[in-house]
Amino acid sequence: MKIQTSFTNCMGCDLPIIMAPMFLVSNIAMVVAGSEHGIIGSFPALNARPVDTLRDWLQEIQNRTNKPYAVNLVVHRSNPYYAQQLKICLEKKVPMIIASLGDPAEVIREAHQIGTKVFCDVVNLEHAQKAVSKGADGLIAVASGAGGHAGNISPFVLIPYLLQYVSVPILAAGGIGNGATLAAALALGSSGVSMGTRFIASQECGVTEDYKNAIVHSGPEDIVTTYKLDGVPANVIHTPYVKKIGTELNWMERWLLHHRQFRAWILRLRAWKSFKMLQQAIEKPTWKQVWGAGQTVGIIQEIAPIPSIIAQIQQEYIAAIQQLPHNLL
Numbered sequence: 001m002k003i004q005t006s007f008t009n010c011m012g013c014d015l016p017i018i019m020a021p022m023f024l025v026s027n028i029a030m031v032v033a034g035s036e037h038g039i040i041g042s043f044p045a046l047n048a049r050p051v052d053t054l055r056d057w058l059q060e061i062q063n064r065t066n067k068p069y070a071v072n073l074v075v076h077r078s079n080p081y082y083a084q085q086l087k088i089c090l091e092k093k094v095p096m097i098i099a100s101l102g103d104p105a106e107v108i109r110e111a112h113q114i115g116t117k118v119f120c121d122v123v124n125l126e127h128a129q130k131a132v133s134k135g136a137d138g139l140i141a142v143a144s145g146a147g148g149h150a151g152n153i154s155p156f157v158l159i160p161y162l163l164q165y166v167s168v169p170i171l172a173a174g175g176i177g178n179g180a181t182l183a184a185a186l187a188l189g190s191s192g193v194s195m196g197t198r199f200i201a202s203q204e205c206g207v208t209e210d211y212k213n214a215i216v217h218s219g220p221e222d223i224v225t226t227y228k229l230d231g232v233p234a235n236v237i238h239t240p241y242v243k244k245i246g247t248e249l250n251w252m253e254r255w256l257l258h259h260r261q262f263r264a265w266i267l268r269l270r271a272w273k274s275f276k277m278l279q280q281a282i283e284k285p286t287w288k289q290v291w292g293a294g295q296t297v298g299i300i301q302e303i304a305p306i307p308s309i310i311a312q313i314q315q316e317y318i319a320a321i322q323q324l325p326h327n328l329l
């Protein structure tokens with residue numbers, strides 16, 4: 001089955017879905033399973049550590065699938081590996097780059113020279129217009145309720161709002177976890193969606209069973225926004241440990257974040273501090289549970305293999321469209 005949109009035309013995939021890049025969560029098996037089954041598998045370049053292993057990741061993905069996939073680059077100065085990661089992505093001619101958290105001008109300029117498409121994460125109109133003015137091929141509109149770094153505008157408003165001002169394809173992220181929400185996002189005018197949390201509860205995902213079970217058993221009420229990870233608001237499950245450490249930065253960090261000259265440093269320091277904590281929580285059973293997830297936890301009921309998840313989303317999409325009222329007068 002194919003669902004054709006301007007995004008699938010642009011990327012040459014069957015379905016207008018990105019398996020969203022997830023720090024410390026996305027792995028090669030997930031990317032390959034996603035891309036082989038018609039969506040765009042993706043991962044953050046930061047998941048390949050040390051940085052040179054990014055070349056090996058890309059080689060392995062290219063050996064296992066000839067379908068399109070994407071790499072997420074944090075283009076902000078807080079990412080010390082950005083230049084090297086970009087160089088490797090260009091060398092390996094990745095089909096798509098998802099640029100997040102900074103000025104995408106350089107990555108767009110360089111990527112376009114070799115035909116790589118660049119989509120930019122945005123959370124509001126200002127970001128969207130900036131990305132389009134720099135030549136982005138499309139946008140990923142990250143709405144409220146998304147897992148990881150989230151925006152604060154409802155997806156029901158964000159997509160049609162941005163479409164009034166920009167004419168590149170827009171993908172909806174946040175609040176999309178099944179076929180009905182995919183259909184809703186397309187009805188809003190988006191050209192596709194980016195789903196993260198849905199794919200954490202997959203067999204291919206390497207996180208602990210505790211984390212996967214928490215996705216299945218949590219509701220949207222259990223999702224809370226914290227500044228405690230890398231200083232940028234991020235949605236996580238409100239575990240007892242998250243309750244214990246709190247979700248706000250101290251006054252000094254808040255003050256530093258608001259001053260341009262210190263912002264990159266404080267973000268880098270925060271990211272470094274939270275890295276070990278996140279890694280432990282994701283890879284090993286621990287009581288220090290810090291688990292990124294979005295409000296779609298409320299509509300995820302089981303852990304399944306990625307091909308089944310994609311097949312289920314397709315069935316739900318068809319059912320959702322068929323059950324719309326057709327009694328127009």
Ligand SMILES: Cc1cc2nc3c(=O)[nH]c(=O)nc-3n(C[C@H](O)[C@H](O)[C@H](O)COP(=O)(O)O)c2cc1C
Nearest residue numbers: 020021022023044146147148174195196197292294
């Ligand atoms: C655990 C986790 C880690 C994430 N890490 C990243 C990341 O490294 N880079 C990025 O651009 N987005 C990241 N995101 C955001 C996703 O790419 C995407 O916007 C989000 O998952 C969409 O919302 P959903 O999870 O509700 O589907 C992350 C999301 C989660 C849940």
